[in-house]
Amino acid sequence: MKFHSTKSPESFVNAPEAVLRSLPADNGLYMPESIPVLPQEFWDSIHDLSFEEIGYQIAAPFFSEDIPEVDLRRIVSETLSFDAPVETIAERDHVLELFHGPTLAFKDFGARFMARVMAYFTRGSQQPLTVLVATSGDTGGAVADAFHRVEGTRVIILYPSGKVSGLQEKQLTTLGDNISAIEIDGSFDDCQRLVKAAFLDREMMTSLNLTSANSINIARLIPQSFYYVHAARQLLKGQKPVFVIPSGNFGNLTAGLLATRMGLPVEKFVAATNINDVVPEYLKTGIYTPRPSEPTISNAMDVGAPSNFARMDALFGSRWEEMKLLIEGYRYSDDETRDAIRQIKKKTGYTMDPHGAVGWLAAEAYRHEHPDAHTVVLETAHPSKFIDVMEQELGQGTISIPERLACLADREKVALQMLPDEAVFKEYLRKIS
Numbered sequence: 001m002k003f004h005s006t007k008s009p010e011s012f013v014n015a016p017e018a019v020l021r022s023l024p025a026d027n028g029l030y031m032p033e034s035i036p037v038l039p040q041e042f043w044d045s046i047h048d049l050s051f052e053e054i055g056y057q058i059a060a061p062f063f064s065e066d067i068p069e070v071d072l073r074r075i076v077s078e079t080l081s082f083d084a085p086v087e088t089i090a091e092r093d094h095v096l097e098l099f100h101g102p103t104l105a106f107k108d109f110g111a112r113f114m115a116r117v118m119a120y121f122t123r124g125s126q127q128p129l130t131v132l133v134a135t136s137g138d139t140g141g142a143v144a145d146a147f148h149r150v151e152g153t154r155v156i157i158l159y160p161s162g163k164v165s166g167l168q169e170k171q172l173t174t175l176g177d178n179i180s181a182i183e184i185d186g187s188f189d190d191c192q193r194l195v196k197a198a199f200l201d202r203e204m205m206t207s208l209n210l211t212s213a214n215s216i217n218i219a220r221l222i223p224q225s226f227y228y229v230h231a232a233r234q235l236l237k238g239q240k241p242v243f244v245i246p247s248g249n250f251g252n253l254t255a256g257l258l259a260t261r262m263g264l265p266v267e268k269f270v271a272a273t274n275i276n277d278v279v280p281e282y283l284k285t286g287i288y289t290p291r292p293s294e295p296t297i298s299n300a301m302d303v304g305a306p307s308n309f310a311r312m313d314a315l316f317g318s319r320w321e322e323m324k325l326l327i328e329g330y331r332y333s334d335d336e337t338r339d340a341i342r343q344i345k346k347k348t349g350y351t352m353d354p355h356g357a358v359g360w361l362a363a364e365a366y367r368h369e370h371p372d373a374h375t376v377v378l379e380t381a382h383p384s385k386f387i388d389v390m391e392q393e394l395g396q397g398t399i400s401i402p403e404r405l406a407c408l409a410d411r412e413k414v415a416l417q418m419l420p421d422e423a424v425f426k427e428y429l430r431k432i433s
């Protein structure tokens with residue numbers, strides 16, 4: 001399968017280039033040249049297939065020209081080392097739990113797959129693939145974990161000293177092996193500036209085999225389609241899902257669109273946002289107006305210019321009327337979200353994080369309009385990641401931190417302290433190359 005930029009539909013690159021470059025030179029986003037429709041026998045049999053088999057069947061048409069079956073099966077299987085169960089919390093009210101991965105959020109699926117595909121595409125090279133990330137907390141942890149012990153790769157994470165939470169810092173600094181953390185005596189912007197300086201240095205780019213493992217990498221998007229199919233197979237036959245997606249950059253929703261284009265029967269997609277509602281606004285008016293983001297309690301969705309909108313737009317050939325037929329948009333304030341966290345607990349006993357709670361509100365609204373609908377809310381993170389908000393609403397001591405995260409507290413932090421100085425950082429990179 002070839003890929004092209006959303007901005008130049010006529011010029012194609014192969015999968016290794018699309019994955020290793022992350023971003024096309026024209027600043028568009030990579031898209032597959034066509035979306036493969038899987039045979040009807042596959043869709044008829046999903047109830048009998050494993051999560052891994054589903055993942056492989058979806059990934060194969062995109063990557064089989066460039067990755068042999070045994071390797072692709074291994075990559076899928078290592079990616080899906082944890083489940084994505086559907087919980088039915090009330091009548092017609094389903095939740096797809098995407099937080100069972102190592103860093104407790106759905107981004108583990110995309111990051112783990114991308115890491116392994118990147119490693120495959122650089123196999124046999126003299127230099128390990130070096131992934132540079134600047135993080136203000138969460139993304140760095142997911143990327144680092146995804147690449148941990150992946151052969152032929154190493155990760156260097158820069159984070160601002162004293163500006164990430166205690167557990168987040170442990171996630172960045174306790175993995176060891178091929179993961180190094182640099183604690184910058186400065187701000188997140190300083191970290192980003194240093195990373196950028198390295199990327200602008202052509203010689204360093206090649207000598208270190210640098211990549212950014214960007215969040216809009218096409219290899220992060222495709223595996224996110226796997227769990228839409230896996231969710232559908234957990235519903236009863238004949239229950240056509242309405243997927244409700246708490247959204248920020250709209251990667252998750254775009255992956256759902258890919259799954260339907262490949263043949264998954266879906267009743268509707270519901271885009272649920274906080275007050276950063278550029279896409280619901282577009283669905284309502286047909287006018288797309290990106291704007292600066294505003295902070296909320298569902299902060300992973302505080303995005304004012306969603307990067308995947310270009311992909312959504314491309315999938316509908318820029319036809320608003322068609323997008324509107326398949327996607328409905330809803331937006332909620334922080335007060336409504338807080339109220340929802342309490343309501344869900346009271347009505348169903350379920351503990352939903354602030355992002356999922358935005359989704360749940362949209363699902364309620366949708367079911368109100370469509371009394372026969374089966375809504376499936378994507379629960380994008382474990383509630384313990386937002387323990388402050390959760391305990392404000394549900395009470396102290398009501399949220400427990402899963403063992404896989406809690407155990408980090410006792411591990412020793414290993415980080416190199418560094419001033420936010422380009423020359424110092426480059427000297428460090430030269431030494432390790």
Ligand SMILES: *Cc1c(COP(=O)(O)O)cnc(C)c1O
Pocket residue numbers: 105106107246247248249250251252253300301355380381
């Ligand atoms: C990243 C993230 C989102 C938003 O996902 P997009 O694919 O950017 O729309 C929602 N919830 C959580 C917890 C996230 O980490």
